[in-house]
Amino acid sequence: MKLTLSTKEAFIMLPANYQQLKDKLSEKIDPKRLITNPLQLLAYGTDASFYRLIPKIVVQVHSEEEAVEVIRLTGEMNIPVTYRAAGTSLSGQAITDSVLMVATHKWKRYSILDDGLKIKLQPGITGSRANIFLAPYGRKIGPDPASINAAMIGGIASNNASGMCCGTSQNSYKTIADIRIVLYDGTILDTSDEKSKVAFSEKHPEIIKEIIQLRDDIKADNILYERIKRKFKIKNTTGYSINALVDYEDPFDIIKHLMIGAEGTLAFISDLTYNTVIDEKFKACALMIFETVEKACEAVPLLKESPVSAVELLDRDSIRSVENDPDAPEYFSKLPETACVLLVEIQGNEKGEIEQKEVDIRRLVSPIPTIQPYIFTSDPKEYKFNWRARKGLLSSVGGLRKTGTTCMIEDVAFPIPRLAEACVALKKLFKELEYNDAALFGHALDGNLHIVFSQDFSTPSEVERYSQMMDGLADIVVNKFDGSLKAEHGTGRNMAPFVEKEWGEAAYKIMIRIKDLFDPHKLINPGVLINPNPKIHLENLKPLPQVNEIVDKCMECGFCEPNCVSEGLTLSPRQRIVIAREISRLKEAGDNPQRLQQMLKDSKYYSNETCATDGLCALLCPVKIDTGKFIKDLRHNEAGNTSKKVAAFIGNHMxxxxxxxxxxxxxxxxxxxxxxxxxxxxxxxxxxxxxxxxxxxxxxxxxxxxxxxxxxxxxxxxxxxxxxxxxxxxxxxxxxxxxxxxxxxxxxxxxxxxxxxxxxxxxxxxxxxxxxxxxxxxxxxxxxxxxxxxxxxxxxxxxxxxxxxxxxxxxxxxxxxxxxxxxxxxxxxxxxxxxxxxxxMTKLTVKKPRDVVSVFPVCSVKKIGMEQHLYKLAQMCSKKVTMVESNCCGFAGDRGFTYPELNKHGQRHLQEQIPVNCKDGYSTSRTCEIGLSEYSDINFKSIFYLIDEVTK
Incomplete structure (x- = not known):
């Protein structure tokens, strides 16, 4: 049984066929984006799952043409390839030991269609950015996963990720309008283009023919047909979306829906068009607290019949993980051990609509008593905490685990009438296998529960205990309740051995035929979703050695990455922690000094010197890990006596x-x-x-x-x-x-x-x-x-x-x-x-407001929550204000002078945000202003200058 990667890993030369592939790719792709450096391979090849495979080549593709070249060449050379965006996936579907093709940077183009009723997106756009684009139209995309700030469209669609409010009615499967994909041989299919569909039919008639045959075979098997319809009434992402063969007649409609939830195992998605949904103007939520999880589950069917937008279940262990948050209600810590909370959301376009919905909800759930009265709140602070606590539960529960253990999450769904019964069965399993820290939370309206617990993979006995947990879970979900082993997180390597158990032989054979049809050479993300190895979920487990108490609670979820200025240049916070853990592992093992020395050497630049230490990563991290503080700690440990003496001399002679x-x-x-x-x-x-x-x-x-x-x-x-x-x-x-x-x-x-x-x-x-x-x-x-x-x-x-x-x-x-x-x-x-x-400003009068200015909130302004105050201050002084959207500017004290590439990378999107007629920008940090001026072609200076000018 393979517990972790071998500690005998050495820096060997690239295998001949991979070197040949790299040479050929370099003719069309910048060699700097064909990565074979061991540090980067490990860092870029890591995802949010508890598995670890190290790719031999990472290819950062910047266009569809480059993606086609990678797919075409890997196919010709019989080399496996895996497609990847943000890597927030939890089940091991975004890792490989072969070629990893990453489509993030430069995959940010979008188009608003039909006055916001549709949006066309490339795979490197995060879900939250898509919603920002749609906000002026009062629309949003349907999927709303907890990872929406970090997860990208490519992964959201490929995993059919859903979330809090979208349920089964607004996920990617239900809201996809069109898709553009690249097949195994480089063929492009755009379902929005009739010419593309005709060309595809002529080039791949065998695919069209087999899709029709699959559709008809299912229709001819009434038992299978009805089973598929029944199983997709609740959330289900186990295996392929074979409901496409039931729901649609047209082969192209079937193909585009099969791509949803296929986890990149059938084709590469180069863009996707969603039918958008209404983003209600008014929102309110309440915390309904019940005496037991059974009582809470009794309320769910009643809430299902009420006008709610979301119902999230949080058991007592989930609440415990956030009860020490400064914004948490005092009563959280005093709740009884059996308590269970339902976070209930209501939405409407009018305030009166919200009020009426609250009346209806209270009437419907009144038969089930709560421990204390509940209040629907729209107060920004309370509302934001309630949802921040829920969305960050995976990491906050994981943050309580013992150092060295892995935060595990399983994602299942049950028929709603049997949800309470299923909760009891799961808690009994936890107790039998002594998973005493296991927490239950999830999307109650869809019968969807997330199970989070800590797992030690360092010994065979612990791996065996996990194996028993998975077997027991499969027995409960499949045999006792006929539920879904994966509801929204994707099958991945984690649940691949259990797909046939859930679906049965007939449905599983349909899935194999689908895989064979779109991937005849078995090269596209192999081992994911369809895997004959019954123990694959117990192999290639990720080591998590102790590094530093600042970062040891990190579960490598990737939530931090959108806030990191060096992400895409060198390493993100998650990747810095990955490298630190590998260095710690190598030091402890002591049997690969060559790899250790190379890692130490490369990490000096990639991890240390190009970290802005701005701490913005902690703003998005559910457990508030500030990787900047960790890097400062690292610098302190590496600082010699000479450096300390020089610092003391400077301090004494300031x-x-x-x-x-x-x-x-x-x-x-x-x-x-x-x-x-x-x-x-x-x-x-x-x-x-x-x-x-x-x-x-x-x-x-x-x-x-x-x-x-x-x-x-x-x-x-x-x-x-x-x-x-x-x-x-x-x-x-x-x-x-x-x-x-x-x-x-x-x-x-x-x-x-x-x-x-x-x-x-x-x-x-x-x-x-x-x-x-x-x-x-x-x-x-x-x-x-x-x-x-x-x-x-x-x-x-x-x-x-x-x-x-x-x-x-x-x-x-x-x-x-x-x-x-x-x-x-x-x-x-x-x-x-x-x-x-x-x-x-209370003592001065604005006499000559500017027509237009730009303002930039520096890192510290973001961390103290002064962004909107800066905007308000600028609005007092100008008729139009543009707030520059960016993370840290990358100047990072003196790094803009010593490592100017960090500042350049941080400002790569600055120029395009400055209005044409804007001549000046304002901020509150002198060094940041120097860097902003260099890359914007306007002059940035302190906001004090603007105030002085307009009030004279």
Whole structure:
């Protein structure tokens, strides 16, 4: 029995046939996107499942033409290929030990059709982005999986992923309008194009003929025909969507519906058109708490008859996983051990509609008593928590598991009348096999339950226990309740051995015929969905060694990836953790020093140096894992005594360092003025190249040095006073060349603005030596970072006379760093956005609003929830405001100078978002503004400049 990959893995040369494939592909595809580096193969080949296979080649395709070339060549050379988008799949359907073809970046095109009634999407668009596109039309796509922020259209369709509200009526199968696919030989079929269908019929008449034969064979078998109809009345993604052969007559209608839920085993989906559904304007939800899971399940059939949009079941163990969340209701922790919660959603286009639906629901469920009264809420905070808690349950329950164990999720469905009985049977199975942490939750209206538990795969006895669990689960679902072994997560490797058990011989033979028809050479995602190996679900199990308590709870779900600036350039947070685990495994095994050394060497750049450490990953992670903190911890552990001594020297001589910085910037600025953009860029670029990239990258927006702040108070005698802490960055960096001719540097502009607002400005004592510590802590030098922060805290306490006056930070990142660690809560600190809104805009009048501006919320603004406040502030100053949609800009402190490719990658979509007539952009971080200016062709500067201009 294979527990994990062999620890004898070595860096061997690519097999000859794969090398030949790579050589041929390089004629049509950029060789940089034909990946064979071991670190990247492991990182890019990982999905959210508990299986691990390492591909031999990862091909990042950027167009349909490239996809056709990969599919055609792998077919000709008899090499298996697997198609992949985001890799949030849970059952092992997105991994391979052969060729992995990834279609994410550059697969973002979409078209709104029929005034929003349809939307055409490429596979690399996330479900949430699709809904953003449709929002102006009051529409959305039907599927709404919990992973919608990370899962991409290719995977959503290929797994027939459903979710909370879509049930069986609005999933991909029911809402698909058309599809464009690439077959095993490179043939393209577009079901929306009559010419394409005719050409396909001429080229592959055998497929059309066999589809018709399959349809007719099922119709001739009345028992099978009725079984298929019955089994798809509840959620079911076990095996192929053979209901297509029952529901449709036309071969092309059958083909496009067979592709839904096929898990990439029949063809590659290059685009898909959905019939959209109404996105109701008003929403409310309630938490109905019942004494037992049986009582909750008794209420489900009643709710099924009521006007609800969703009913989510959460057992007591599920609630326990989120009861310590800061936004959780206090009563969560006091619920009895037998309690069960139903999260009930209602929607409507009018408020009155919502109110009437609530009346109807209360009347229908009144026979089943709840532990306490329930309230339907539309309060944004409460509503958001209820659904955030439910959508993140997989990871939050998984976050409670013991380090080294795997978070397992099984996904089953039962006939709704027998849901309570099924819950009891499942809990009995958990108890018998001692899965004491197992939790039940799911989509009650569809009889769909998710079973989450922790599993240790490190010993044969534990693997055997899991085998017994799977056998027992199959017995309960199939033999006792005739339910679905997979309801919405796809069959994958995990349930492939049980497909025939659920469906029976006749239906299984139909599925084999479908696979043989579309994949005659058995090369497309082999081993998934159809697999003769009865133990495949127990093989190639993913090792999860202990690494660091910050990341050990990660289950590699991939929810974090949409927020990561380096995803697509080097590694995402999930992939950094994958690599860290592999390094830990190799160190523990000690038998493959060559692989270990190569991993350590490559991870320095891919994992460490190109991590922005912005912490945005934690915003999407259900268990709040901040991979940036982990990387900072890594940097700290790797920092030698010399680095710590240098940090201490800089910290002790901050005034002299910032003074030298001002001088240096002025020298560079003078050279720029003399030489001009082109010549200065060429010389600076050449020097950087010669230095091996040790000299920071120069760009035309590099500022001149700032003027030293020499006074301790400004505008004395005013009733209102403020302590102003200018960051060391703004004390060093002055104006960039793109600033207006009459502009002052930010520190002087801030002073001028505050004086006009009627403030006496107090500067902390020893200002030029003060720093929030971010410059040190971001590099892992946390001792010096903590010392400088404590020093600043004391200075601000004294300057504010023990918290008597508010304290203004002029950069959001400095504010966030300080807020995250300071201890004296008597002092009142303010981010630049909040301070302007609360204290300054109330005293000034906007006289000359701008026509249009762009604003960019930096990472710290996102983390403290100030995005909409920034937008509001800009709206006060401009008739039209464009909020730039991006994650971290990639400048990441000084990384924009030292690893400029990170900043370039982060700003790759910036230019297209700037309105044609927009000349200026605004933000709240000086270094970020430098990078934004370089890649937008407009000038970005502090929001303070905008406020000052329009209120003069």
């Amino acid at each position: 005034a002299g360092i910032t003074s030298a910085g001002r001088v240096g910037l002025n020298v560079v600025n003078f050279s720029h003025m003399v030489l001009g953009d082109t010549l200065m860029g060429a010389i600076a670029g050449g020097m950087r190249t010669v230095s091996g990239n040790t000299i920071p990258k120069w760009n035309k927006d590099m500022p001149k040095g700032a003027r030293k702040i020499a006074h301790s108070i400004a505008n004395p005698g005013q009733t209102d006073k403020v302590v102003y802490f200018p960051s060391c960055i703004n004390r060093t960096m002055g104006k960039s060349n793109g600033y207006e001719k009459g502009d002052l540097e930010l520190t002087r502009k801030t002073e001028e603005l505050l004086i006009r607002a009627g403030f006496t400005i107090i500067y902390p004592k020893g200002l030029n030596s003060l720093c929030c510590g971010m410059a040190f802590s971001s590099k892992g030098l946390k001792e010096e970072g903590s010392r400088k922060l404590k020093e600043l805290e004391e200075a601000l306490y004294q300057a504010s006379e023990g918290g008597k006056y508010p304290i203004l930070f002029d950069m959001s990142p400095c504010f966030y760093t300080f807020q995250d660690s300071y201890t004296n809560k008597d002092i009142k600190i303010y981010d630049p956005i909040e301070f302007m809104l609360k204290f300054v």
